[in-house]
Amino acid sequence: MTLLTIFRDIKSFVNKDDYDLERPDVTLQNFHPQLEIFFAIKGIFFNNHQSKKRFIWPALSSFMANVATGFExxxxxxxxxxxxxxxxxxxFAYLIILGSVNLTYLGVLAHRTTILKLLGEMSKDFRYICNLAPNYRKCFLEGQLLIWKLTMTWGIFIIIVAILYLLNTFLLLIYQSLFATLDEHYVRPFIFPMWLPHDDPHRSPNYEMILIFHVALIFVAMASFGLYVPLSLHLFMHYYKLLDMILIAIDELFDELDESVVTLHxxxxxxxxxxxxLGRRMGRIVTWHQSALDSVGAITSIYGPMLVYQVMFSSVIICLMAYQVAIQLAEGKFNYLFALLLLGAIVQLWIPCCIGTLMQTKALSLGERCFYSGWYKTPLTQLVRQDLLIFIMRTQVPVEIKFTGLPELELHTFSSIMSTAYSYFNMLRQYN
Structure with a gap:
């Protein structure tokens, strides 16, 4: 199998080329099978909710993360x-990353019932919307395909970073084993910085045990913070696309209805x-809007502590990663692993901020779309005038990602954090 074939297979997988978007039985489970797998890793089982086995991986991950935190x-x-x-x-950068492990597991496990309810509502949305008119179904599935592509792209990025971390160490180890001479005075490499008081971490069996622990930590980071980003992205994006359904419903509110009935008794x-x-159509619009408001609030409650942690420390970790890359560039080296981590740190902050801005803008546009929906052109408005006024007033309540101790997540927040990180970076450079 050539690299080109592998690339084509990956591209086909990300684009979901093998999935028939016209199939009549499109559901959340068969369109997004990764959700149940990801949440199972987080400690939520869908077939056996009360199984004690679901705590094994979160408990083991938290234990290893706490031990690694002490080392860092x-x-x-x-x-x-x-x-x-x-x-x-x-x-210090690794310390901040490890600090997110417990938060990601606690947030999910503490809100297990809320998550199961959310996924149940999302599954109902799939069944209901996919049985509506083709324009609803097409717009909804295009949005779900975008969600799939974004989550898979992040997953591929995380896997590539993890593989590079492993390859970087094992290739050096192979080189030392096969080609290095005694006078080169090489020491066996670790994946992460390592030091032991009163002992040599490079001697056996210290080296072998520490190397296995480092490999396990990579899987811990992938299963905790690595999955937190696509899961939160998926949940928020689902309700962002639900707002698109409301826009379509508003545009079609008076379509194919007999205007002459207004003159009848x-x-x-x-x-x-x-x-x-008309009442059924308005009811659907109001139900979708209320679902978006309630669900975004529920998602924020699940990931609120993690979002606060993300916003608090992103400027610090971005600064430190940029500083680490700059230090080594000054020495004529390029730390491509930290450069990739820096890119990941920026993207993981940009994602919720971008979604927050998009969601707020789309939610506020509902009232404007409703006002310019053509109600003044049809006498049918007399039948739903009060409903329209109430809905326009309800749309003034923003759909926003906000939690106690957390500023409203939007692109302005991202810009502010990046500016702070740049200020810290300049301060460190001047100190150095």
Whole structure:
């Protein structure tokens, strides 16, 4: 199998080329099978909700992350003691990443019922919308395909970073084993910075045990923070696309309805039928809007502590990663692993901020779309005037990603954090 074939297979997988978007049984489960897998890793089982086995991986991950956190604190102290800024900054960056492990698991496990309810509502949305008119189905599935592509792209990025971390170490190890001479004085490499007081971490069996622990930590980071980003992205994006359904419903509110019934008696059956249909259409719009408001609030409650942690420390970790890359560039080296981590740190912050802005803008546009929906051109407005006014007033309540201690997540927040990170970076460079 050539690299070109592998690339084509990956591209086909990301684009979901093998999935028939016209199939009548499109569901959340068969369109997004990754959701159940990802949440199972997080400790939520869908077939056996009360199984104690679901705590095994979260508990093991948290234990390893806590042990590694203790080591990183020790390495930071060691780096500062011997004035090794590279070691101190790299260890501090890893310390912040490890600090997110417990938060991601606790947020999900503590809101298990809320997550199951959310996924149940999302599954209902799939079944309902995919049985509506083709324009609803097409727009909805295009949005779901975009969600799939974004989550898979992030997953591929995380896998590539993890593979490069492993390859970087094991290729050096193979080189030392096969080609290095005794006078080159090489020591066996670690994946992450390592130091032990009163002992040599490079001697056996210390080296082998520590290397296995480092490999396990990579899987811990992938299963915790690596999955937090696509899961939160998926949940928020689902309700962002639900707002698109509301826009379509507003545009079609008066379509194919007999305007002449307005002149009929209030108890005339034709008038009552048209009024009932208008009520059903308005009811669907209001239900979708309320679902978006409630669900975004629920998602924010699940990931709120993690979002606060993300916003608090993103400027620091972006600064430290950029500083680490800059230090090594000054020495004629390029730390491509930290450059990739820097890119990931920027993207993971940009995603919720971008979604927050898009969601807020789309939600506020509902009232404007409703006002310019053509209600003034049709006498049918008399039948739903009060409903329209109430809905326009409801749309003034923004759909926003906000949590206690967290500024409203939008692109302005991202810009502010990046500016702060740049200020910290300049301060460190001047100090150095």
């Amino acid at each position: 604190v020790m390495f930071i102290w060691r780096g500062l003691t011997i004035k090794d800024n590279a070691m101190a900054t790299e260890s 209030v108890e005339d059956q034709r008038r009552m039928d048209v009024k009932a249909e």
